[in-house]
Amino acid sequence: MPKQSPVPEDVDRGFFEAANQDRLVIQNCTACNRLQHPPQPACGACGSADHLEWKEMSGKGTIYSYAVVYDSPVASLQADQPYNCAIIALDEDPGIKMLSHLPGTPVDEVPMDAPVRAIFEVTQATGQKVVEWQVVN
Amino acid sequence: MVTPIAPASMYRTREGLGLWEHKGKVAAVGVGHSKTARRWDGTAENCIGAWAIEAMRKAIEDAGISPSEVDGIVLDTTTTTGAHWPAGRPIPTEVVNAYKPTDDPLDGIAKLSAEWLINNMPELTNVKFTMVGPGCMSNVIVVASQAIGDGLANTCLLVKAWHNLDGRYYQGGANAEPTISGYAKWSNWAGPASFGTATQFQRYLHKYNKSHDMMAPFMINSRENGLKFPEGYWYQHRPEHLTYEDYVNARWVAKPANLYDNDIPIMAAASYLFTTADRAKDMKQKPVYILGHATNATPKIRSGQPTLEECEDACATTGRQLYEAAGIKASDLSFENMYDGFSLFHVFHLEGLRFANIQPGEALDYFQSEDISIHGPNPISPSGGNVGSGRTRYWKHTDCIQQIQGRAGERQISKPAEIGVSGGPMPTGGNFTVWGANPD
């Protein structure tokens, strides 16, 4: 699907640089040993900005939930309506959630709790890669 | 005078705070509503500022007091969640100049300040206290109750207004661009505003083995109650009953949220007159006492949008906070008017409150098997909420006041209306109030 190209900013540059190398990294506070996503300028638990690192993930997760979008205000997505939009829970920490359009999964045939794996998709406007997820068969 | 935003100290944001220190010392008395419309017609007389003034004057008259007695205004200065004034669109000078403006030409048109209201209500000669309760009438009520209890004001007008423009919510702007910056880059893959609630409800259906059509009795009941609400949009403009077929066959927006699960944006304004319990005794309407309030301001959302479990936890916490603040039990509630925009999360609120002893996962079954109408033993959303009267997030509060005053008209619940609860907007972030016929 023609997603908008995310523009990397200081707070999330590490995530998007890794995505361009086909790697999934998540922000981790080494003081708390706690992952957080989306990226923030400081740790949501201890408040420190000095112990944040980018930690490589296995790229494995499960489908926590989803909705089928029929009426999106985002122009670039409207041609593909209706489309799946799922919430992925990461295996390393199911509290960490990411959105996915589940490429390859038919509309409204989303298997709840099914295992998924990360893939990396090029967005049109800038070529920036993003993390997507596919159901593991 | 520049109106400050309410400080954090005015909100009760956690459990363990005990009874609200001003329980029964603050009362709602007067209610005023503007007319409603789907969208602004562009005229000066129907700008949102004019409608707010109309509502405020009605609230004063309803309470039966002189405008000079009003010494406080608490309001939300934002008058939309999605109908923002388009960049580059000329601001109609004839509308601006029809009123005594402030420095911001959109004031009174697409936003609303206390300064604009005072400029244009010369009868308010004695306002010494103004404060902003951001986002919702739910917030305004908490701030005004606390302010009066704390002695910052004696007699306050509470104001919440909603403008609506032509065009659709959230279209254009960043959503029309090929790139995306800021935090929206993590959420824009989804699209519609109801996506988050839809995914929570999807998980709910999976967790408890339920189906979306089980919402139908609630939706039908809410519309019926809305059609008994003369101040509301559906009553005034589209007096149509909602059938089971209408609901289950409606187009999806973000399945499992359909058209009716998404409240319809409208234009409207409401105002309440709050004062001390002592002063309220001599006013024209029966006082409705504020028994307690609670705010869910620091939800523990782990990642992006809230999960079902985070919503369930937040709603249960809100319930416990409310009961603690008001010194009541769930079984003391005569009715409930928790928020419903989006309709699907009303079930989280019902279960969180344990209203009518509904436990987690039981609300949809309750809708099928029990009488949830105004004539039943446990009226659910007798206001009809946003579902029944359009997007204002305040019908529920008006209904709490009117039910307890015994002047809800056709909506009046059959059982005695002694204690009610209302609040919103989101399960994981909002302000909530317990209202009582008696101060203790």
Ligand SMILES: [Zn+2]
């Ligand atoms: Zn930390």
